[in-house]
Amino acid sequence: MLSTDMIDMFNIRANVRTLSKWRRLKHRPQRRHIQRICDHWIDLWHRNSLVSVPPVVLCRLWALYDP
Numbered sequence: 294m295l296s297t298d299m300i301d302m303f304n305i306r307a308n309v310r311t312l313s314k315w316r317r318l319k320h321r322p323q324r325r326h327i328q329r330i331c332d333h334w335i336d337l338w339h340r341n342s343l344v345s346v347p348p349v350v351l352c353r354l355w356a357l358y359d360p
Contacts, residue, residue: 298345299345299346301354301355302331302338302351305331305354323357330350334346
């Protein structure tokens with residue numbers, strides 16, 4: 294079973310990788326920052342599937358993703 298915070302993490306990571314908005318040059322720094330955050334938490338989850346993303350981290354990630 295996957296928690297909703299990790300589902301959000303996977304979805305955001307997939308979106309910044311595939312959606313055309315995130316391929317634009319002006320979004321590159323923000324995209325990289327979002328990818329690093331997501332990769333960090335996905336890696337932690339991969340090591341321990343009981344990991345939960347703190348709400349403050351998820352809120353900041355959503356703010357970066359959808360300003």
